[in-house]
Amino acid sequence: xxxxxxxxxxxxxxxxxxxxxxxxxxxxxxxxxxxxxxxxxxxxxxxxxxxxxxxxxxxxxxxxxxxxxxxxxxxxxxxxxxxxxxxxxxxxxxxxxxxxxxxxxxxxxxxxxxxxxxxxxxxxxxxxxxxxxxxxxxxxxxxxxxxxxxxxxxxxxxxxxxxxxxxxxxxxxxxxxxxxxxxxxxxxxxxxxxxxxxxxxxxxxxxxxxxxxxxxxxxxxxxxxxxxxxxxxxxxxxxxxxxxxxxxxxxxxxxxxxxxxxxxxxxxxxxxxxxxxxxxxxxxxxxxxxxxxxxxxxxxxxxxxxxxxxxxxxxxxxxxxxxxxxxxxxxxxxxxxxxxxxxxxxxxxxxxxxxxxxxxxxxxxxxxxxxxxxxxxxxxxxxxxxxxxxxxxxxxxxxxxxxxxxxxxxxxxxxxxxxxxxxxxxxxxxxxxxxxxxxxxxxxxxxxxxxxxxxxxxxxxxxxxxxxxxxxxxxxxxxxxxxxxxxxxxxxxxxxxxxxxxxxxxxxxxxxxxxxxxxxxxxxxxxxxxxxxxxxxxxxxxxxxxxxxxxxxxxxxxxxxxxxxxxxxxxxxxxxxxxxxxxxxxxxxxxxxxxxxx
Ligand SMILES: Nc1ncnc2c1ncn2[C@@H]1O[C@H](COP(=O)(O)OP(=O)(O)OP(=O)(O)O)[C@@H](O)[C@H]1O
Numbered sequence: 001x002x003x004x005x006x007x008x009x010x011x012x013x014x015x016x017x018x019x020x021x022x023x024x025x026x027x028x029x030x031x032x033x034x035x036x037x038x039x040x041x042x043x044x045x046x047x048x049x050x051x052x053x054x055x056x057x058x059x060x061x062x063x064x065x066x067x068x069x070x071x072x073x074x075x076x077x078x079x080x081x082x083x084x085x086x087x088x089x090x091x092x093x094x095x096x097x098x099x100x101x102x103x104x105x106x107x108x109x110x111x112x113x114x115x116x117x118x119x120x121x122x123x124x125x126x127x128x129x130x131x132x133x134x135x136x137x138x139x140x141x142x143x144x145x146x147x148x149x150x151x152x153x154x155x156x157x158x159x160x161x162x163x164x165x166x167x168x169x170x171x172x173x174x175x176x177x178x179x180x181x182x183x184x185x186x187x188x189x190x191x192x193x194x195x196x197x198x199x200x201x202x203x204x205x206x207x208x209x210x211x212x213x214x215x216x217x218x219x220x221x222x223x224x225x226x227x228x229x230x231x232x233x234x235x236x237x238x239x240x241x242x243x244x245x246x247x248x249x250x251x252x253x254x255x256x257x258x259x260x261x262x263x264x265x266x267x268x269x270x271x272x273x274x275x276x277x278x279x280x281x282x283x284x285x286x287x288x289x290x291x292x293x294x295x296x297x298x299x300x301x302x303x304x305x306x307x308x309x310x311x312x313x314x315x316x317x318x319x320x321x322x323x324x325x326x327x328x329x330x331x332x333x334x335x336x337x338x339x340x341x342x343x344x345x346x347x348x349x350x351x352x353x354x355x356x357x358x359x360x361x362x363x364x365x366x367x368x369x370x371x372x373x374x375x376x377x378x379x380x381x382x383x384x385x386x387x388x389x390x391x392x393x394x395x396x397x398x399x400x401x402x403x404x405x406x407x408x409x410x411x412x413x414x415x416x417x418x419x420x421x422x423x424x425x426x427x428x429x430x431x432x433x434x435x436x437x438x439x440x441x442x443x444x445x446x447x448x449x450x451x452x453x454x455x456x457x458x459x460x461x462x463x464x465x466x467x468x469x470x471x472x473x474x475x476x477x478x479x480x481x482x483x484x485x486x487x488x489x490x491x492x493x494x495x496x497x498x499x500x501x502x503x504x505x506x507x508x509x510x511x512x513x514x515x516x517x518x519x520x521x522x523x524x525x526x527x528x529x530x531x532x533x534x535x536x537x538x539x540x541x542x543x544x545x546x547x548x549x550x551x552x553x554x555x556x557x558x559x560x561x562x563x564x565x566x567x568x569x570x571x572x573x574x575x576x577x578x579x580x581x582x583x584x585x586x587x588x589x590x591x592x593x594x595x596x597x598x
Contacts, residue, residue: 007173009210012042013079015067037063037075039235045210047173050200050225053214054264055232056272061214062102062178064232065598068212069099069176071409072596083173094411097174098167101598102182104159105402107330108152109337112145112162118330119166122412125318139165143195150337157188164195175199177213178598186219193222201227223264233271238280253283323417328425349388349433353440356380360445371536371547375557377445378529379502382461382521385437386468387493389430393472394489396422397588398482409597415589423469423581430465434458456528460570464521467573470580471496471517477587480594507558520573523559527566530554 015038023029038060045051053061066072068081070093081088083096106115116136120127127135140147143161145154154162160180167175177196181189193215200211215222229246231239239246246267250257255276257266270276318326335342360380363373400418408415438458475492479485499509500518513519530550538546547553554561560568 007047007208007210008084009045009068009174009212010043010082010085011045011068011079012040013038013064013067013077013081014040015063015072015075015077017075037235038067040079041232041235041237042079043230043237043240045212045228047208047210048201049210049227050197051210051212051228051230052218052223052226053212053230053232054218054268056268057216059232059272060235061232062598063235064230064237065099065176065178065212065214066596069093069097069174069598071099071598073593074595093174094409096172097176098170098172099410099598100160100163100167100175100177100180101406102179104163105406106151107334107403108150109334110151110330111147111337112140112149112151112154113147114330114333115151115162115166116140116147116169118326119169119412121326122318122323122407123170125322135169139169152338156183157185157192160184160188160192161195164192168199172209174210174212176598177211179214179216181215181218181222186221189219190222190225193218193225197225217262217268218264220262220264223262229267231267231271233277238271238277239267239284249280249284253280255280317411318413320414320417323413324421324424327413327418327421331421331425345388345392346433346436349385349437350440352384353437356384357441357444360441363445371545371553374529375526375553378525379522381438381441381457382464382525383497383502383518385434385461386464386518386521388433389426389465389468390472390475390493392429393422393426393469394476394485397473397476398485401591404592405595405597408592415592416585419473419585419588423473426469427466430469431462434461434465450532453528453532457525460524460528460566461521463570463573464517464524467517467520467577467580470577470584473584473588474580477584477589477591480591501557501559505558514572515576517573517576520569520576524566524569526554526557526559527561527563527569531561531563 014036016034016036018032018034020030021033023031041060041064053064055061063072067077070081070088070090081093083092086092088096110118113136116139117132120132120135124132124135136147139145143165145158145162145165149158151159151162164177164180175196180192180196184192196211196213199209202208218226224243226243228240228242230237231246239249241249247257247263250267250270255270257263271280317323360373360377363370363377404415404418407413408418435458438454438461442454442457475485475489478488495512496516496518498504499506499512500516501513501522502518506513506519506523530553533550533553535549536547536553538544538548545556547556551561560566
């Protein structure tokens with residue numbers, strides 16, 4: 001007999017998505033199309049029970065879990081969720097609940113121990129160091145995990161156990177589990193469900209929790225571990241009660257589960273059949289089995305799905321700087337453990353520089369006939385590497401997006417800390433690659449072997465590289481879809497190239513050139529290089545344009561000719577970098593917060 005009062009989760013929810021559609025001639029007219037995904041779903045779930053949501057694919061199981069756990073975003077959620085009578089908004093719900101998603105989103109280069117270390121640092125920063133160590137040790141033992149295994153080498157079952165252990169670090173009052181047996185063999189699946197049952201059903205009040213899970217085709221053995229089930233069809237709850245009650249209901253309707261048949265499959269197939277489902281709904285209505293109608297019928301309120309991630313400052317979390325430190329440390333560790341991808345990128349960059357170097361290897365500075373070659377050489381010196389920086393960042397953001405959604409959504413750290421850490425981490429890469437790439441090209445050719453000019457050029461390319469990186473962030477914030485962003489980036493790149501002075505004299509684009517970091521790179525490198533050239537021999541052929549010195553070349557290109565122009569380039573580029581970062585952050589934040597984090 002239970003001597004303590006159970007936690008009770010009451011809910012009544014509707015969830016619909018509104019999509020803009022186009023119609024009419026040339027698709028000019030737009031209208032909103034509403035799709036109801038959860039249709040007045042209501043129920044009561046108690047702690048000390050293991051409740052499974054069952055239903056055919058597309059019946060709304062994941063959406064119900066995501067809505068109840070307040071981790072859904074891209075739609076309109078209305079109704080209410082109460083825990084022991086207290087309204088659960090998104091902030092409260094994410095604080096007291098854990099969500100074990102169908103697919104694991106993790107940084108897979110680090111080891112199990114390191115993963116625990118970071119999760120504890122993010123989730124429980126106030127624990128003492130020895131408590132953290134003990135917690136890691138206990139979690140490893142309890143969930144049978146090897147501390148030194150890299151996450152990418154974990155089996156599916158181990159990964160599920162790791163995710164579960166991670167969710168349990170904060171001892172959540174409610175645990176939502178979505179399809180946790182997908183991809184597991186029957187033995188591993190049984191072991192996971194057994195663990196969930198142990199977590200749900202206990203005699204100790206302090207350890208009691210609500211466990212609500214969705215599951216696909218559980219075996220009979222697993223089915224008998226559930227105490228309660230929710231049967232769903234077409235976004236509605238058809239039945240909610242104990243395992244015994246569902247059997248009684250079907251029996252009293254003369255719907256008998258054949259022997260040797262998995263009861264779960266029988267129930268799911270029955271509610272998936274529209275005729276049988278209607279019969280069951282009518283039967284339940286006639287028996288007045290719907291015991292939820294008295295729950296706060298007149299208190300319906302709207303559950304905003306627009307809550308801002310950065311809004312809530314009152315939860316225990318790491319200080320902003322410590323968040324940055326942890327995010328950076330984790331990224332560096334992950335990078336060091338899986339450097340292959342980066343080494344390939346570096347190898348390609350070196351190949352590029354060798355190709356460019358071999359083309360320009362023997363250009364010398366003897367006469368005006370080479371001026372054209374040198375102009376091209378200076379342009380190529382910066383352009384290729386700037387593209388590399390832009391697209392390195394651009395792809396990185398899209399790769400990180402699911403992790404970012406999950407971790408910022410679960411309040412592990414703030415998006416600004418992630419963004420800042422990434423920007424800071426990318427700067428050494430920009431400096432290192434610029435030095436490497438420029439050194440290979442610059443010192444191999446005959447046009448300059450002056451060390452001061454080299455470092456000045458490296459400095460100019462680095463500044464433009466940092467701006468190119470900001471542009472990469474900006475592009476990734478424009479669209480949530482990688483495909484659309486990639487397609488669009490080609491057009492934006494083209495505009496930036498066209499106004500950079502490569503194909504058109506910048507005098508013809510007096511204002512537009514300022515939006516292009518390619519322009520800043522070209523102009524600053526040109527100023528650094530050509531202002532040092534005091535004399536150029538004219539070619540004997542009068543048809544070849546003659547420049548008597550570097551300043552004339554700069555004037556011909558439409559570029560500035562003084563050190564002041566160079567410093568102004570640096571200044572304007574700095575402003576452009578800041579502006580791009582501001583827009584990039586707004587865009588990325590919108591992309592991160594637009595979708596749910598489950
Ligand atoms: N954001 C959305 N926009 C449009 N439709 C959606 C959205 N989210 C869910 N749906 C639709 O709602 C229905 C329920 O989806 P849900 O993922 O909850 O089903 P499920 O029962 O968990 O399915 P499965 O067992 O296959 O995972 C599906 O038809 C799905 O396409």
